[in-house]
Structure formats: structure tokens, C-alpha cells
Amino acid sequence: MSPKKIVLRFGPDISDMPIIYRLVKDYNLMVNIVKANVNPQKEGTMVLELTGEEYDQGLDYLRNAGVSVQALTQEIVRDEEKCTMCGACTAICPTGALHIERPLMEVHFNLDNCVVCQLCVKACPMRAMEVRL
Ligand code: SF4
Numbered sequence: 607m608s609p610k611k612i613v614l615r616f617g618p619d620i621s622d623m624p625i626i627y628r629l630v631k632d633y634n635l636m637v638n639i640v641k642a643n644v645n646p647q648k649e650g651t652m653v654l655e656l657t658g659e660e661y662d663q664g665l666d667y668l669r670n671a672g673v674s675v676q677a678l679t680q681e682i683v684r685d686e687e688k689c690t691m692c693g694a695c696t697a698i699c700p701t702g703a704l705h706i707e708r709p710l711m712e713v714h715f716n717l718d719n720c721v722v723c724q725l726c727v728k729a730c731p732m733r734a735m736e737v738r739l
């Protein structure tokens with residue numbers, strides 16, 4: 607069985623719950639944490655790879671606990687020609703995937719840290735950030 611990649615988003619009430627432990631212990635899932643980020647408000651985003659027979663039951667557990675679960679079938683790309691390096695996206699990117707590099711003050715995009723939350727797509731005035739299926 608090949609691993610399935612999902613994105614979790616959760617609020618501060620969830621960030622102290624042992625959700626990964628429960629996926630492993632109660633649903634016999636093999637869990638690979640690809641990316642994880644919790645902001646100062648204790649809101650979290652996580653990308654997981656899950657393998658196991660009880661995948662659907664594990665997802666039901668997460669949803670019932672109040673976690674938003676989305677299959678990761680998309681990725682974000684930046685149209686370099688449209689980007690004006692205005693920096694607006696760096697203020698809302700929860701993982702630092704979009705960040706300002708000093709001293710040149712260029713906006714860099716690190717795809718490895720992107721959790722496809724799509725906040726930058728809405729925030730970019732130039733429509734430079736795009737969702738690819
Ligand atoms: S979708 Fe945009 S805002 Fe969200 S993590 Fe990726 S780069 Fe950052």
C-alpha cells in the first residue's frame with residue numbers, strides 16, 4: 607500500500623492533543639511528518655504521509671476531533687515574471703516558505719516548506735502565486 611499525503615489544519619484547542627499518537631496507536635497507521643508548523647497563536651498546519659489499512663477511519667477520527675483534513679493533490683507555484691517582490695505574501699505565509707532574504711530584500715519561495723494553505727494566492731496583489739493540480 608502506497609502512502610497518501612494529506613494536509614491538516616487545526617486551531618489552538620487541538621495543538622495539545624496527541625493526534626499523531628492516536629493515528630499510530632488506535633488506527634495502526636504509519637505516519638511520516640513531512641512538514642509541521644504551529645504559529646504563536648497555536649494554530650497549526652501539518653503535512654503527513656499515512657500508510658495503513660485503517661486510513662479512512664484515521665481521517666474520520668481527525669475530522670471528528672475538529673481537524674481540517676485535505677488530500678494533498680495540489681501544489682503552489684510562483685510566476686516569477688509577475689512577482690514584484692512587494693513582500694505582502696511573507697506576512698501571511700504560516701511556514702516561512704515565502705520569506706525575505708536580506709540584505710537584498712528579495713522574496714524567496716521555498717517549495718519544501720509550503721503546506722499549500724493558499725493564503726498567499728489570495729494575498730498576492732499581482733496574482734503571482736498559483737495553484738497547480
Ligand atoms: S500556500 Fe503560500 S502561504 Fe501557504 S505555506 Fe505555501 S507559500 Fe506559504
Ligand code: SF4
Nearest residue numbers: 689690692693695730
Ligand atoms: S505578494 Fe505576490 S508580488 Fe508580492 S512578493 Fe509575494 S508573490 Fe511577489
